[in-house]
């Protein structure tokens with residue numbers, strides 16, 4: 001079997017369409033061509049009402065977000081920057097993500113750098129002039145992430161904190177990224193089983209695993225069952241996919257679902273909630 005370092009250094013085979021990575025293996029883009037940041041903000045951050053949830057956190061608490069399909073990490077950078085802006089100062093974001101076919105650092109840089117450094121801020125302006133501007137916060141998150149991600153290649157033993165995952169701590173350790181990477185460990189099912197064994201709980205889910213007909217592994221009944229086991233009452237989920245099989249699979253394991261206004265050309269997106277009893 002190939003070493004993770006080799007897999008990571010090479011990255012998956014990509015095409016580039018409007019500066020957006022497009023997977024040859026899955027014949028699908030990583031996000032909407034040319035507007036990934038706006039889509040991520042609409043579907044994943046606003047869809048899960050993350051700003052409101054972060055503001056309401058109490059000091060010293062931890063919010064756990066899980067993403068199925070880390071890809072370029074765009075959802076992560078946006079969530080981390082929003083967390084730093086909104087959450088009380090001694091709280092932490094625990095961001096858990098699996099990635100079976102990790103992008104190389106240079107692929108990530110190519111995909112993300114231009115979007116997050118040239119776009120005008122999407123998040124409302126800081127109230128105080130002394131706070132960093134939102135786009136600067138986003139750039140800081142990205143720069144710190146990329147430097148740690150590179151270290152996984154340079155010194156994998158140090159970055160790997162258990163056989164299961166790599167930990168990346170940024171923004172003065174307030175953002176803790178647990179990355180499950182590689183053909184075996186990064187597989188969605190393996191990550192979810194591992195989290196279940198550790199009795200981990202998740203506050204919000206990002207379902208971002210290529211279109212269900214192109215990647216059924218990411219949208220299987222076993223995945224939905226584990227998600228339900230790992231959710232609390234009040235845990236939310238969002239996805240750009242409103243496929244009937246996804247809705248019925250998630251409803252079967254107890255999520256209540258709503259179709260909401262989708263992003264761009266997509267009429268709908270999916271919002272789900274593990275009901276409060």
Ligand SMILES: C[S@@+](CC[C@H](N)C(=O)[O-])C[C@H]1O[C@@H](n2cnc3c(N)ncnc32)[C@H](O)[C@@H]1O
Nearest residue numbers: 069070071072074099100101187188208209210
């Ligand atoms: C639509 S892309 C994710 C986009 C991503 N959130 C971003 O911001 O770039 C789907 C991701 O899921 C990953 N993936 C596909 N099948 C997987 C599996 N069985 N387990 C874990 N990750 C998987 C792909 O390699 C890809 O990076």
